[in-house]
Amino acid sequence: MTTLAGPTAATLPPFVSYQNQQLMVEGVPLAALAHEHGTPLFVYSRAAMLSALAAYQRGLAGREHLICYAMKANSSLAILQALVRAGCGLDIVSGGELERALAVGIDPSRVIFSGVGKTRAEMRQALQVGIGCFNVESRAELDVLDEVARDMGLRAPVSVRVNPNVDAQTHPYISTGLKGNKFGIAHEDVLSTYTHAAACKGLRVVGIDCHIGSQITQTGPYVDAMDRVLDLVERIEAAGVHIEHIDFGGGLGIDYQGDTPPEADVLWQALLQRMDARGFGDRKICIEPGRSLVGNAGVCLTEVLYLKPGEQKNFLIVDAAMNDLPRPAMYQAFHRIVPVVPRNNATASTWDVVGPVCESGDWIGRDRELAVHPGDVLAVLSAGAYCMSMASNYNTRGRAAEVLVDGTQAHLIRARESLADQTRLERLL
């Protein structure tokens, strides 16, 4: 047992703060939102998303570029709308995500279609609306896309995703640029894939694509991957195929637990210098950031249900679970957890914060020092990315509601999912 001094500003994301002993997102007290909408509840800051986007916009200013928000990180319509209105294109990985993109009124030429398993139907759907580019991930996919486009009397704009075999030094489940990963075309097969694509009547080569993983916190892997991509561009162009744009990633990390990734503008200054030095300063740049735009813009509010002290472990049972916040169960990921109204100078204990789902893997935080009573509301921080978009109905739990804060205004952007919503498509015999 310790006496709790209370969480410090240093451990809170931008636009999340304590004011008068109340945790706020921008100008809105979270206790009031929990009271009004119930818990679990996701709350996002619009200003936090736009400020994260502005760092990329500064870094790429003066260059022809397209920032395609990777909506897999959080595909809620109002989030997409906010980012598209602020100038983003979109990166999609399914026909469903394409429908979401269209629903927020995007110009389809500002959409990039990524992913290893696009179906013919998805290809047709994307070609019909005039998608900006398909990032193709295998020779087999390239040939199917060629066939689909020729059938429609069209030429599909394509980039080949290359697998540079660079270690992004991130969690193995979210590393994508190593030879053992399913993503991209192996370095040594890239040139022949491009010469083949250039000869296909249904394809129009527009770019090259590389993405080495997610939650990357170091600059080194990016520079290594950029060098490999530029080596390939040199070889591809020497073979007579022009590359208009370079789609380059590796999702920049965010601070979950004292992580110190480079700022987006600083990273891109370094990468642009590299491109300039190698004579590719004239190329359009596309990027596909997801987590770094929305991750630290969101918190998940959850109410403490029960305290269950034990001989080996103390469990704090809350009303959010692995179906709402799957990252700890999936990747043993760390999210900071803080009280919405701190009980400063109260006696704290060490708790495993767990949900009501019937799985031992249903935990949200381990060994956390908290002074709490049943009925208190906690905020799980850095919950804007890969939480709501990966949420499920496991244990027939409705997915949480979502609120978007803008200054002192709070807008409900998704209602809580009801049992009727969950069973709508089911039939009894």
Ligand SMILES: Cc1ncc(COP(=O)(O)O)c(C=O)c1O
């Ligand atoms: C091809 C591609 N683009 C974009 C992203 C988004 O990455 P992040 O959320 O790390 O920015 C990913 C995820 O790793 C990806 O695989």
Ligand SMILES: N[C@@H](CCCC[NH3+])C(=O)O
């Ligand atoms: N879902 C992962 C990121 C996946 C990135 C997409 N390729 C996470 O929560 O960290």
